Amino acid sequence: MIGQDTAADGCCPGLLTAPLDEDASVELARVFKALGDPVRLRLLSMIASRAGGEVCVCDLTPAFELSQPTISHHLKLLREAGLIASERRGTWVYYRPLPETTDRLAALLTRGAAPAPAGARA
Amino acid sequence: MIGQDTAADGCCPGLLTAPLDEDASVELARVFKALGDPVRLRLLSMIASRAGGEVCVCDLTPAFELSQPTISHHLKLLREAGLIASERRGTWVYYRPLPETTDRLAALLTRGAAPAPAGARA
DSSP states (O other): OTTHHHHHTTSOOOTTTSOOOHHHHHHHHHHHHHHSSHHHHHHHHHHHTOTTSOEEHHHHGGGSSSOHHHHHHHHHHHHHTTSEEEEEETTEEEEEEOHHHHHHHHHHTSTTOOOOOGGGOO | OTTHHHHHTTSOOOTTTSOOOHHHHHHHHHHHHHHSSHHHHHHHHHHHTOTTSOEEHHHHGGGSSSOHHHHHHHHHHHHHTTSEEEEEETTEEEEEEOHHHHHHHHHHTSTTOOOOOGGGOO
């Protein structure tokens, strides 16, 4: 999970307030890279904005002119980056957002970023 | 510049509060993709955290075991994404952060994102 390396150093200087160390940059780049694709951004946005807090993959696929394996691959990258979680129930996989990760990114991108919330210091 | 397309639509739902439209996702993905590399994150971090608000490329290169053309290429991608600006003076190019862009990303990643600040609605 992002932020733990920096947290171990005394906590979370933010991206804009001190030079990022190499380990933290590798971890963080992975998350930004997951966001660096229009389909993945739209998927995340659809999942995060869903009122019920959860979306069936069967409700995501029709919004794209892409095969279900392609959509599943994009969802896997979002999951590996810690941006969403998934659960299989019966035939379908359901996705929900992990707002701790986007909170952490928002904090890192905020000028004069404050230390991470206690919950983020695992 | 990011945010203008969504601004034209009535302004800036945020990534997490409503499904992102296709045009906005393409524009935004480009910026996140620029951040999706450890070297570029470290460069941005070094530029943004510099006290004087400006860094000579000659002060950035020694921090990396990479050639100056490689560093310049990464800086170009950050510049094209609207994250930094550059100015040539004499022999060297000087870089400064464009915090409006990181502010915009932070706002988009914030839960229940507010409308963008007036300055962002070009």
